[in-house]
Amino acid sequence: MSSRNVRLNEQERLEAAAIPEMMKLSNQILKLYGIAEAKKYISSVVATLPNMKLEYYEVCDAETLELLTEFNPKQKQFPLLAVFAVTFV
Numbered sequence: 641m642s643s644r645n646v647r648l649n650e651q652e653r654l655e656a657a658a659i660p661e662m663m664k665l666s667n668q669i670l671k672l673y674g675i676a677e678a679k680k681y682i683s684s685v686v687a688t689l690p691n692m693k694l695e696y697y698e699v700c701d702a703e704t705l706e707l708l709t710e711f712n713p714k715q716k717q718f719p720l721l722a723v724f725a726v727t728f729v
Contacts, residue, residue, distance in 0.1 A: 652728045655689045659726070662686075666697075670722055674713050675699045682724055697724040 648656060662685050670678035679697050686694040699708045702721040711720065 648728060652691050655692050655728075658685075658689070663722070663724070666724075667722055670699065670713075670720065672713055675708060675710055678722065686726060691728050692726045693729050695725040695727055697722070699723075 645653060645656060662682060666678045666682050669681050678699070682697045683694055686692050699711075699720055699722045700706055701708060705721070708720070
C-alpha cells in the first residue's frame with residue numbers, strides 16, 4: 641500500500657480501488673466518443689462516490705503535453721495522455 645493510501649479510512653480505500661478501472665473505462669470512452677464524453681463519464685462516476693471529489697480530468701498530446709479540447713476518435717493512432725486527480729473529502 642502506498643504511503644498516501646495508509647492515511648485513508650476503509651471506505652476511502654474501497655473507493656480508491658475503483659480508480660484504475662475508472663481510468664481504463666474512461667480511456668475506452670475517450671477513444672470511441674471523444675474528450676467530452678470521457679469527461680462526463682469520469683465526472684458521473686466520481687459523483688457517486690461520497691468521499692471522492694474530482695479535481696480535474698484532462699487529455700493532452702502524449703508527445704507535446706499540449707492540452708487538447710477535442711480530437712477525432714476515428715483516427716488510427718491515439719497519441720493521447722488522459723489524466724485525472726481526485727481528493728478525498
